[in-house]
Amino acid sequence: MCESDADGVTAFAAFKRLLRKLGLHEFPCGFGTWRENRKLENEKKTSTVHSPRGISAITLMEHDPNYERVETLLEYATSPLSPWYTDCNWSDEAAELRQIAIKSPQKITAKFICSYFKTLRMRNENVIKIDADLLKLKNLSELSLSANRIVDVMSVNLPPCLKTLELSGNNITDLAPLCVKPPALVLLGLSYNRVANISEHLTAQQWPQLLCLDLFHNNLCDLKEVGLTLKTLPKLQSLVLNGNPIALVPSYRGFLIDCLPVLNILDDITITADERVNYSTLHLHTEYIENVATIKLFVPHVKGIPDPQEQQTDVSIEQKFYFIQLYFIEETTNDSKHSDAEKIPSTDKTVQSVDNQQMMSTETNEGKQSPASVSNIRLIDSKNIAVGNPNSLNRSFLPSTNDSPPPTTVLQSPEFLWAENQINFEWNNVITRHNLLPLRDYLYQDLEFKIIERKMSGHLPVEVEVEEKHAKGKGKDDKDAKKTKEEKKKKESKAKNKKAKFPMENVIWSAPEFKVVATLHLSLESFLHGEHVVEEILTKEVCSFDEDSRKSTPPSKSPNNKKDSKANKKNNPLSRSQSQTKEKKSAETKKGKRSENGKNPSPPFENNSVHLPPLEMTVRIELEHWTSIEQALESTGA
Known part of the structure; x- marks a missing residue:
């Protein structure tokens, strides 16, 4: 593309540029x-x-x-x-x-060339305008200007014989200039634009011959308005509206099928006779058609969380709880009739991450509070994962519709203690959103789930601590005096029930410590292509430090240890012989491991981490949609 075309070219200029490439x-x-x-x-x-x-x-x-x-x-x-x-x-x-x-x-003349062309597909040619010179192509019946930069389309500049007009992937927001005495189109493609209103534009007066209409991924948010407008098109047989905010409404497909009796294909799916019967008379109940999306979240359990290895003594205790957090777009409308059951409002208090793994809460004062009293902590700022942030996992190649990213809210599951096989969260959450346009853009991202560990450390007051030690001393004297089998059994049972008998009411709890155990991602983009259920098992590899390897490492070489080892070798002939055999074996292995060049190989890497089974979290997310008129009336309480 030359420098003069950097600001865009007209449609006829792009046609002449392609014509020159033919070298006629x-x-x-x-x-x-x-x-x-x-x-x-x-x-x-x-x-x-x-x-x-x-x-x-x-x-x-x-x-x-x-x-x-x-x-x-x-x-x-x-x-x-x-x-x-x-x-x-x-x-x-x-x-x-x-x-x-x-x-x-000798036939190649300008007039002959303009009259010869019937089809023209100028994709990604930096076209910004359909000019009047395009009328020179009198016999043009198919025009495709996809993936350009067109904002307005003037119908007076379209050839009169045009039957197919493809304008997908442009910047069209208003259809008014296109609908002023347009040619008798049969197919109109407007996918991947920013059309928000079609009322008074797509009617039978302007488009009496229209058979196929493609409005995939536009900004249509009013389902009733769209249905009642398209109802006037007498010959409309194929319609694509997926990717619009209205496609997230439960009554989307049923209302359009019942509202458009001539329609045969909706979103590339043939309308069956059963659907006609199931959705019969739905368009008459317009009072139940609301522009609200309902998403049902269910997380039954999580497997593979490593053993937290909680520590406990006679005067201190440590407990670890686990919960799931999900950031989701916040409801911004004031007249919302529904609210999330476990919604946490946005606050200015945030928690800074330490190496993106450990997170400390904003509460620093110690006091008597139960382990379950600190909940609903907002660990990171919602702006970090909002729509339009380049760091977020956004699968869409389209820019965000909103100039400013919408606020997000935290959805949090109940807390549970660690379990050996799996933690049964059984977390159900129903999310309703009235702001459909930001929700549509938000679904192009990957949802981010965080499995978080909350560690609570507590200790007894000084007075209780002294009493515990005194009681422990008495117990030792009694055990030395009476060494019977029955007392040993009682001692074992006391050790097992030690945690249960710990005086929890007297514990002074310190500030909780948070750690992100795993971060998992789930894509919901299929909701924008007609799917209604996403169910996956999200996995994450987990590594845990092996404490046994730490214990098995030899003690530090101090002078005292050296003297003790030498004395043991002198006194014990068996240990002397064992050490000699070990030295011989080590010498042989060193010789065998030398390479052909005579150089000793590099020592093996000492890895103290243990690879555990992968962490698994089962997630099911369902976008509510009605399959019959009975379900519609039942869900609305009619």
């Missing part, structure tokens, strides 16, 4: 010194013997190497291996026009 007046097309002259052709006709098919047989002596035959020029133009081959996919007539420029170059 350059080799091997058009007139030139490369073509056989007429005198030579007449001489060949009189001196050659014609074959049964009428093709002249010319010997090498009769052929002039300075000229090319028409058959050879056609091969140069059509063979993909030829250096003069050019791509002609932008029009069905481009390749044929090039052959005409070889066979009959």
